[in-house]
Amino acid sequence: MSTDKNQADRSSCCASRGVAEVDDIKKLKECTNCDLVRYCSDECQENHKSQHKEACKKRMSELRDELLFRQPESSYLGDCPICCLPLLDVLKSATYQCCSKVVCISCYNISGRSLQHRCPFCREPTPSTGKECKKQRMKRIEANDPVALCEEGVKADDYSSAFEYFTRAAGLGDMEAHYQLSRMYHHGRGVEKDIEKELHHAEEAAIGGHPSARCGLGFHEYNNGNIERAVKHWIIAAAQGHDFSIKKLMEEFRSGTVSKDDLAAALRANQAA
Numbered sequence: 001m002s003t004d005k006n007q008a009d010r011s012s013c014c015a016s017r018g019v020a021e022v023d024d025i026k027k028l029k030e031c032t033n034c035d036l037v038r039y040c041s042d043e044c045q046e047n048h049k050s051q052h053k054e055a056c057k058k059r060m061s062e063l064r065d066e067l068l069f070r071q072p073e074s075s076y077l078g079d080c081p082i083c084c085l086p087l088l089d090v091l092k093s094a095t096y097q098c099c100s101k102v103v104c105i106s107c108y109n110i111s112g113r114s115l116q117h118r119c120p121f122c123r124e125p126t127p128s129t130g131k132e133c134k135k136q137r138m139k140r141i142e143a144n145d146p147v148a149l150c151e152e153g154v155k156a157d158d159y160s161s162a163f164e165y166f167t168r169a170a171g172l173g174d175m176e177a178h179y180q181l182s183r184m185y186h187h188g189r190g191v192e193k194d195i196e197k198e199l200h201h202a203e204e205a206a207i208g209g210h211p212s213a214r215c216g217l218g219f220h221e222y223n224n225g226n227i228e229r230a231v232k233h234w235i236i237a238a239a240q241g242h243d244f245s246i247k248k249l250m251e252e253f254r255s256g257t258v259s260k261d262d263l264a265a266a267l268r269a270n271q272a273a
Contacts, residue, residue, distance in 0.1 A: 012028075012038075013028070013038075014028060014039050014040040014044050015037035015038065015039060015044070015048050015052065016039060016040075016044035016045070016047050016048035017040065019040050021038070028040055031052065031056060033056050033059075033060050034056045034059035034060055034063065035059070035063070036056065036059050037052060064203075067207055068203055068206065068207060069236070071236055071239060072208070072240065073209075074209055075087055075088055075209050075211070075240055075241075076175035076176065076208050076209035076210045077090065077093060077102060077209075078102070080093075080102075080104040080107055081101060081103060081121075082103050082104075082107040082120065083106070083107050085104060086241075086273065087102060087103075087104060088211075088240065088241040088273060089241075090176070092104060092105050093105060093108075094108035095147060096119045096121065096122075096124075096126070097126075097127060097136035097137045097140070097148075098119050098124035098126075098136045098139075098140075099119060099121050099122045099140070100140050100148050101119070101121050102147065124136070137152060138152075141165075144168075144172065146168075146169040146172035146173060146174035146177065147169075147174065149166075149168050149169035149172070149174070149177070150165065150166065150169040150174045150177040152165045153165030153166040153169065153177065153180060154180070158190070159184065159190025159191075160190050162180075162184070162190065163181070163184060163190045165177075166180045166181050166184070167181065170201065170204070173208075175204070175205045175208035175209060175210045175213075176205070176210065178201045178202070178204040178205035178208070178210070178213070179201070179202065179205040179210050179212060179213045181197075181201040182197075182198045182199070182200075182201035182202035182205065182213060182216070185197045185198035185201065186198045199217070199220065202216055202217050202220075206233070206236075209240065211240040211245070212242065214233050214234075214236055214237040214240075214245075215233065215234065215237045215242055215245050215248075217233045218230040218231075218233035218234045218237065218245065221233065227257050231249070231252055231257065231258055231262075233245075234246075234248045234249050234266075235249065235262065235265075235266050238267075238269060238270045239269035239270065239273060240273055242270075243270070245270075246267065246270050249262075249263055250263065
């Protein structure tokens, strides 16, 4: 109780000067990196930086973990805009190059026949050649479309171009692009190997609902001896329909690091995905 009171007292006054917040007259702002302390000015924050540095760093790590280990509301692919079912596998989906809409493969095939091979969203004819596909995709790239940028990165002939497209797409919030960048930094394809950048992009993709990125984070934690964190990643990925994560959880169950109840819950979530 006293800890909560002290925390409330600290948050109601400037951590540097001790000036209290007064209604709308003097508003304090939180530390830009954590939620532990507040300041009345940028100058106060700068002056208090050396005293607050360690606590801030620890709290930043805690906040990052809270975000990282939160179960995503949906897959990074979202739902099929036609049948409204979750898109769980990129290999079982298709993209309309004219407008970058992603649908499940079943809806793609059905709408193609019923609409005489026209896009069900913008009614553009679906391209019949690779050249036509690229032409439509490049139009979307000119419009700064992240889906088109990422797809062009996948199809790029060289790692330098792929890196450029993935970087642009990731900057616009594309989770697949973040995942692809993490793999490039992991293997050193077109860039120098960089574990920090690899993990940053993998975490961004995982937070955005990318199960393969999360499964990879599980392997990273496992290889570093952080079994509990690895299991958390695999449980979240399993709930998104990631079958390989279920396989890893079964292995950990046999070794005694995953309980029967946790495995059963993960299996139910995996089947329901």
